[in-house]
Amino acid sequence: MAAQLPLPSQADEKDEPVASDGDDEETESTTPAAPARPPPPAFKISTFVLTFLFILGLWMIFDNSTRNGVATTFGFALAPLIGFNHSYLLLTMFLAAVIEMLLTAAAYNWTTDWVKAAKVQSWSTAFRKVQMAAMKSGKKDRVEALKPRQNELTKLSGEVSIAQLKGMAVTWFLVIAIYTWVGLFILQAASLHTGGAVVSLGGAQVNLLAPLHPLPIPVWFLLFTLYTVPLSLVFRRVLKHYALLRYERAHGLATPAGAGAAGPSA
Numbered sequence: 001m002a003a004q005l006p007l008p009s010q011a012d013e014k015d016e017p018v019a020s021d022g023d024d025e026e027t028e029s030t031t032p033a034a035p036a037r038p039p040p041p042a043f044k045i046s047t048f049v050l051t052f053l054f055i056l057g058l059w060m061i062f063d064n065s066t067r068n069g070v071a072t073t074f075g076f077a078l079a080p081l082i083g084f085n086h087s088y089l090l091l092t093m094f095l096a097a098v099i100e101m102l103l104t105a106a107a108y109n110w111t112t113d114w115v116k117a118a119k120v121q122s123w124s125t126a127f128r129k130v131q132m133a134a135m136k137s138g139k140k141d142r143v144e145a146l147k148p149r150q151n152e153l154t155k156l157s158g159e160v161s162i163a164q165l166k167g168m169a170v171t172w173f174l175v176i177a178i179y180t181w182v183g184l185f186i187l188q189a190a191s192l193h194t195g196g197a198v199v200s201l202g203g204a205q206v207n208l209l210a211p212l213h214p215l216p217i218p219v220w221f222l223l224f225t226l227y228t229v230p231l232s233l234v235f236r237r238v239l240k241h242y243a244l245l246r247y248e249r250a251h252g253l254a255t256p257a258g259a260g261a262a263g264p265s266a
Helices: 008-015 019-031 044-060 064-082 088-109 114-137 140-145 145-194 217-251
Strands: 200-201 203-206
Touching: 044 064, 064 088, 088 114, 088 145, 088 200, 088 217, 114 140, 114 200, 114 217, 140 145, 145 217, 200 217
Parallel strands: none
Antiparallel strands: 200 203
């Protein structure tokens, strides 16, 4: 009976001569190295804090005891600082709005790279013009050639959006906490003073706890919102301007003093 031929792997093991050390080195050198594993993402305390604040703010919406507890904790610092023994409710509300919007604007400014955001916005505007021209031309090769740039621009836009969402986590938490504290502070003032929470507003006596018909919200809520919205816009605009100005100075882009209409010197 004829001997069965060995499998190729068996033949290599039995018949081929053992490679020398030099052959091993040559084989090892020609074998492509396995791609290195990317290192695990480093733990960032800032990311942990922002995530915690976002989850805590979300929990405060649905749990009244947690919301009041956090607001009371804020009150330990706010009441002695801007409480004025419940004597000046409108001033207390205004200063609380200043503190809230200043902190949220600072957090938003800290998480947002304004230079990168401005560049991405400029690139997006220019890219849309080029993309529309390519689509109108009807040439598929021109449209396909723009796809790598589009993917890169989408990635950069996503990074800017994520950075802004990080700032929103702080804003989310502070808005809920300080709004709640203001409401509790006015309720406490109404229980301590014989006049309740009545203030003089535009020459009229207004009860801050009265519902604002036809909306089911108290007057103080609307008034406090009227404080916070413009303050937020002002603080964010000022901090953004300062961040861009600091970048210009650091990179020598600022206009020299006294250049005026003549422009920068040659």
